[in-house]
Amino acid sequence: MLHKTLPLIAAGMIATTPAFAQTDIPFTLDWRFEGPSAPYFLAIDNGHFADAGLDVEISAGEGSLDAIPKVATGAFPIGFADINSLIRFLDQNPGAPVTAVMMIYDSPPFSIVGRKSLGINGIEDLEGSTLGAPPPDGAWAQFPILAAVNGIDASTITVEPVGFPTREPSLAEGTVDSVTGFNFSSYLSAARLGVPEDDLTTILFADHGVKLYGNAIIVNTDYAAANPEIVTAFLGAVVDGVRDALADPAAGAAAVIARNPAGDVDLETRRLQMALDANIATVYALENGMGDIDPARMAEALEQMTIVYDFQNAPDASLYFTDAYLPPAEERSLAQ
Template sequence: MKLKRFFALALTAMTALPALAATPVKFTLDWKFEGPAAAYLVALEKGYYKDAGLDVTIDSGKGSLDAIPKVASGTYQFGFADINSLIKFKDQNPNSELKGILMVYDKPPFAIIGSKQTGVAKPKDLEGKTLGAPAPDGAYAQWKAFTDVTGINPSEVNIDNVSFAVRESMLVQKRVDAITGYSFSSFLNLRKIGLPAEDINVMLMADYGLKLYGNTILVNPEFAKQNPELVKGFVKATIKGWQYAVAHPEESIQYVIERNKIAKKAVETQRLQMCIDDNVVTDNVKANGFGGVDSARMAEAIDQVGLTYDFKNKPTPEAVFTEEFLPAKSEREL
């Protein structure tokens, strides 16, 4: 009896022990809770991050530049940011060990958007026309490189520094002939204000010679040094989130709608699907797996960034991105 009682007490004590606490980390997006954010919210709500030993808080961002200083300073352990902005940051901060660890947008959404009404359907159509471009716009930042690779004479294009708020409406009103923007955002904004889909001409810059990559997951260097297995877990869970979102886009959008009360399910589902089709599941990703980069292409991309930016401490591909936290290719198929 005493032996039975001993084992009973021992079993009670073991079951009463708390589970190992998950490590709290903060992850900042590049923008609002919209369609492409679904993958990260899936990973959160379905417990993929929790299974990796992480208690993740996801916050919205204020642009692709916003995440870089937040992660570099350690305010956030992870962030989602434009790698071309990271290249410039590394040039300005050559001692920083901040790197991308998971390439999400194999093809960036940087685009020139014209319309049937203004007669802009291909790059050369811009000559003799007016381009509406907000000065801080990520797509407009690539303009000099775009003109270089397409042979556009930039002196023949009038640039109107419009605001983000009126960019699409000015195109509809034909006050400008084309605009710069993110493909999935500007397309849906134009549809929202009444321009038919068949009248919208989206030119992805990557389809016309730009070798640039797009947004990547960043990790704080000190956190990565101290917690390499947790970083691998975060990456693997994020990949699972994207795999689920690609396979189940409509279901995944419910998590966006829960975070963004003014978002429309149909619109955000379409935004996510456009992002998947144009930026995430590319031919390269189908062949080589999601999340990695090609060093030769990255070197070309850095050179193209140099067409729009004067380097003082030009970074190498290895200084900008590392694949050390990626799982095997077989686990990165989309």
């Protein structure tokens, strides 16, 4: 486990911020209100945050590069963001008061979604194909790692720089053979555009040697140091929300749609189920309780990141993640 030493807290400060007083917590997501955000809304609707003495208000985001500065500046004490983006942010902004405290996507959603009818049945078919990739896409940013780990000759791949709005339409129209994206987004978007699901294949980076982690709960470290009990209570309520989502994904999607009436409850149920199955309730999380990381894997992930990113400072895993605020492992069990 990775630890960061918590500073001593004066008795007077503890008295002013009791762990179970009704405490307002603004919480920023990295994206819109969609299926994978259901655990946080279930934690509100099912009283888990309230039982922890927290009044949580959830805000949508515009990507991890939006969420991370919000937390680092203290505009939000807690947020949700991609840890790989956080690692780069901290490398470029040494000493910024932000770190990850609970891993949610133990397996990142980075993937390639292709069409079997266009020759993409698996990773071995990428060479010689046409790949659609939005330049700012998170999965595209990590593609060189996938290629390096699997010996893919990327020079044989024709890369079409598509926009996010045209990514799945390009796949549906057959102008590209596959696209980079998230497993729970690009697949469903292509299917909704009429691509038969038995014609779609998903190449999840994590299934092919990429050791990176995905999105995590992040905190402002100044806030967390002054309010450790509040942060731990928040994380415990999130675990309860994940358990609720696992038990009833449809209820989770309904909780999302209550805040996003323009959404489709059936679509978000499927999106949530895909995130739970592939990204959250992984073998590691089921065996060890959700939220923590494997230090050996993190070391490998940082080494792989050097393929796509030139660190300005020596990588230091303790800057990017701490388990100091996690509830005990038995309280993070996903067993129903």
